[in-house]
Amino acid sequence: MPNILRRRILAGVALVTFAPFFLQAGLPENKWQRFSAGSFEINYKLSDRGYLDQIVRLGRTAASNLSSRLNFTPTQRITLFIADSQQTFDVLTGSAIPHWGEGVANSRQNRIVIKSPNLTHSTARLSKLLTHELAHIYLGQLSHSGATLPRWFNEGMAVLLSSDEGFSGERLSKALISDSVIPIDEIEQMLTFPGGKAQLAYEQSYAFTLYLKEEFGFEALLKLARETTPEQPFESVFEQIAGAEIGDIEQEWFDVAEDKYRWHFLLDFETYLWMFILLLVILGFVAIRLRNRRTMNRWEEEEEIGL
Numbered sequence: 001m002p003n004i005l006r007r008r009i010l011a012g013v014a015l016v017t018f019a020p021f022f023l024q025a026g027l028p029e030n031k032w033q034r035f036s037a038g039s040f041e042i043n044y045k046l047s048d049r050g051y052l053d054q055i056v057r058l059g060r061t062a063a064s065n066l067s068s069r070l071n072f073t074p075t076q077r078i079t080l081f082i083a084d085s086q087q088t089f090d091v092l093t094g095s096a097i098p099h100w101g102e103g104v105a106n107s108r109q110n111r112i113v114i115k116s117p118n119l120t121h122s123t124a125r126l127s128k129l130l131t132h133e134l135a136h137i138y139l140g141q142l143s144h145s146g147a148t149l150p151r152w153f154n155e156g157m158a159v160l161l162s163s164d165e166g167f168s169g170e171r172l173s174k175a176l177i178s179d180s181v182i183p184i185d186e187i188e189q190m191l192t193f194p195g196g197k198a199q200l201a202y203e204q205s206y207a208f209t210l211y212l213k214e215e216f217g218f219e220a221l222l223k224l225a226r227e228t229t230p231e232q233p234f235e236s237v238f239e240q241i242a243g244a245e246i247g248d249i250e251q252e253w254f255d256v257a258e259d260k261y262r263w264h265f266l267l268d269f270e271t272y273l274w275m276f277i278l279l280l281v282i283l284g285f286v287a288i289r290l291r292n293r294r295t296m297n298r299w300e301e302e303e304e305i306g307l
Contacts, residue, residue: 039063039074044082048116054123055082055130062131066138066161070222074110074141078134081113089115100195105133107140131162142222144229152187153234155202156209157221169261171196172203176258184208184250207261211253216241 033049035042037056044052059080067073083089092113097104103114112133117123135158143149175181182201190201213221220241228234235246242249
């Protein structure tokens with residue numbers, strides 16, 4: 001069976017606005033423990049104390065790697081909340097995150113909320129989840145205050161920077177086959193998508209961002225973030241860098257994606273299994289037809305001999 005981690009959406013999302021935090025939401029302050037580690041302030045419950053050292057270590061490594069790749073170090077402290085329950089997660093995020101989300105970042109408040117490993121029952125992707133959310137914070141601080149980056153770019157960059165091998169293109173491949181690729185501008189509504197469609201939105205965001213990196217270079221992606229301002233929107237900066245509107249480049253990417261990803265669905269073991277079963281059914285049907293044909297021929301020959 002396919003790797004179940006690859007079937008779930010463990011990456012987080014970026015929010016433009018953030019829900020009121022626990023002090024305003026009525027959660028007792030004394031239930032939270034606080035730990036300061038360099039540029040981080042981590043808020044956690046005692047039930048998650050065993051994960052604190054690992055989260056601190058992974059967070060520091062992720063921050064160091066991001067600073068190196070982006071040539072940028074945030075100047076403001078980042079606050080991280082570890083939600084010990086779905087209820088706590090919903091309170092901290094204002095119930096704005098669908099059930100498939102396991103982390104969220106608000107770059108304007110430099111705050112991240114992730115679900116506790118006790119809640120997700122895994123630490124396997126904790127490093128990538130932290131890197132993904134920190135990437136949102138870094139991009140937000142890298143860009144101008146008040147500037148808005150489109151969700152496809154924000155999520156595509158976060159997946160790219162977290163080196164998430166879970167996005168292999170299988171779902172995009174199936175979308176290409178079934179003609180159900182999501183237009184880039186519709187990805188803005190990703191938080192309203194069911195899990196499967198959200199997974200496709202992540203894969204498309206990553207694939208399109210990767211295409212831009214390959215065509216124009218990684219520095220061009222950083223330039224998109226740096227030069228987007230309230231006065232000069234993302235679309236305008238994009239056209240200056242790419243020499244064409246986003247829609248035109250999206251069509252170019254779509255043509256390339258059809259060649260690059262169309263057959264990736266074959267990497268899915270489950271697909272192979274069903275194809276194998278279908279092949280067995282077809283071969284069985286053919287074998288039965290051939291056997292019946294031989295039987296009929298034999299009967300005809302026997303009748304001719306009898307005559």
